[in-house]
Amino acid sequence: MPEQNDWEKQAANLLKSELKRKGVTYAQLVEKLDAIGISEKEVNVANKLSRGKFSAAFMLQCLSAVGSSQLHLD
Numbered sequence: 001m002p003e004q005n006d007w008e009k010q011a012a013n014l015l016k017s018e019l020k021r022k023g024v025t026y027a028q029l030v031e032k033l034d035a036i037g038i039s040e041k042e043v044n045v046a047n048k049l050s051r052g053k054f055s056a057a058f059m060l061q062c063l064s065a066v067g068s069s070q071l072h073l074d
Helices: 004-022 024-037 042-051 055-066
Strands: none
Touching: 004 042, 004 055, 024 042, 024 055
């Protein structure tokens, strides 16, 4: 079974890939999050994604903010 760090990397890579696929920068993500009532700073978003330490709720907020309705885990 993968270690905790492996799961964190996978979650971060999944979210980063989706942002890249949608053509959304961290700055744009912050604006989109703000539009749905989530207050974040660009530096905090960058730190969360680089460390891979964020909640499932944050991931869902990001995916919703950029208009993602499906995720491919493979």
